[in-house]
Amino acid sequence: MRGPVRWVLWDVKDTLLKVRRSVGEQYCSEAERAGLKLPAAQLETAFRQAYRQQSRLFPNYGRAQGMNSQVWWAGLVRDTFAQCAVDDPALLDRLANNLYHNFCGPENWEVFPDSNSTLKFCTALGLKQGVVSNFDKRLEGILRGCGLLTHFSFLLTSEEAGVAKPDPAIFTQALVRCGVPASSVVHVGDHYMNDYLTSRSLGIRGYLLDRQVCHGHLDVPPQHRLHSLDELPARLKQDAD
Numbered sequence: 467m468r469g470p471v472r473w474v475l476w477d478v479k480d481t482l483l484k485v486r487r488s489v490g491e492q493y494c495s496e497a498e499r500a501g502l503k504l505p506a507a508q509l510e511t512a513f514r515q516a517y518r519q520q521s522r523l524f525p526n527y528g529r530a531q532g533m534n535s536q537v538w539w540a541g542l543v544r545d546t547f548a549q550c551a552v553d554d555p556a557l558l559d560r561l562a563n564n565l566y567h568n569f570c571g572p573e574n575w576e577v578f579p580d581s582n583s584t585l586k587f588c589t590a591l592g593l594k595q596g597v598v599s600n601f602d603k604r605l606e607g608i609l610r611g612c613g614l615l616t617h618f619s620f621l622l623t624s625e626e627a628g629v630a631k632p633d634p635a636i637f638t639q640a641l642v643r644c645g646v647p648a649s650s651v652v653h654v655g656d657h658y659m660n661d662y663l664t665s666r667s668l669g670i671r672g673y674l675l676d677r678q679v680c681h682g683h684l685d686v687p688p689q690h691r692l693h694s695l696d697e698l699p700a701r702l703k704q705d706a707d
Contacts, residue, residue, distance in 0.1 A: 471671065471702055473644045474588050475637075476618075477655030478599040481675055481695075482581040483612060486574050489513050493546065496565050500557060504550050512549035516542050526630040527602055535602030535625050539566050570604045572611030578677075580695040585617040587699050597621040598640045598653065600630045600660065619643075631660035637668050654698065658683045662690070673701065 476482060485492070490510025497504045520542045527535040543562035552558060568574055588595055599605060601623045609615040620643050624630035627639050637653070644651055648669035655661025656675040662683075665672035674683070675692045692698060 469647065469650045471593060471652050472646045472650040473652070474593050474595045474702075475598050475640055475644075475651060475653040475665075475670070476595065477653075477657065477661050477675075478597055478601060478605065478609070480656045480677075481578075481654060481661075482585075482614065483575050483577045483608075486576045492568065492574060493543075493565065496561060496568065497547070497552075499564075500561060502552065504547075504552075508550055509546065513542075513546045516545040516549065520545065526600075526628070527625050529625065529628050535604070536566055539602075570607050572608060575608055575612055577612050577614065578695070582614065584695040584698055585614065588702075589617060591699075591702065593702075594619045594644070596640060596643065597623075598631070598636055600624040631657070632664040634664050634668055637665055637670060641668070641670075652702065654692070654695070658686070662686060673698070 488506065488510060490506035490508075490513065493509040493513065494504060494506040497509070520538065524531055524533060524538060524541075527533060527538040540559070540562035543565050544558040547558055547561055552561075585595065595618050597605070597609075597618055597620070599622070602625045603623065605623050606615065606621055609618070609621070622636065622640050622643065624636060627636045629635045631637075641648055641651065649671070652671045652673065653661060653665040654673045654675060655665075656677065658674060662672045662674040673690055673692050674686050675695070676682075677693065679693050689701070689704070692701070
């Protein structure tokens, strides 16, 4: 028989919060402040292409190549605007610096309506909570600004861990911090491979958050699927029974 749940681990982006506007829209606004007229759709397409290339060449913020996340994002922003025929090096550097800092605080992030109440419920149950996220060092400031930081006993980002989901090593590091068996830990996230399959492969009680009710991945049983975080308390109670 499995022991009681002692910890809840959380993914962050698209689980607890989301970007307030699309990347294309936010890059477009920054370009306008610099006197550039670039369509948001063009910037969105360029960003996605640059992101794929940057992630392929320098995975997990280029940690293995000696980079840090700010250098990584600066390269991505420069590549995005370069695709849109912006070639002034000083301007590219300014855009990169401004956009990096724009995403440091809560202004460009929106907390889902069910996040805070669910986090509070877990705390009221006496559960400890942590974060396991493919994110960079800005995460602590973002969560503080969004009013969520106090819920967590630790934050483990992929930049800090040196590995990113779906590498199970990031969850192994998190389990060491929890100090309890994997069967006493729940993980909630929106990504089938990164969050659900990887956590379950280690014996963690993974739940897949499916806010859009896509009903994809038919191998995920209904009892492992959440359409809202409001459903988690009942699942935790079922797990305890």
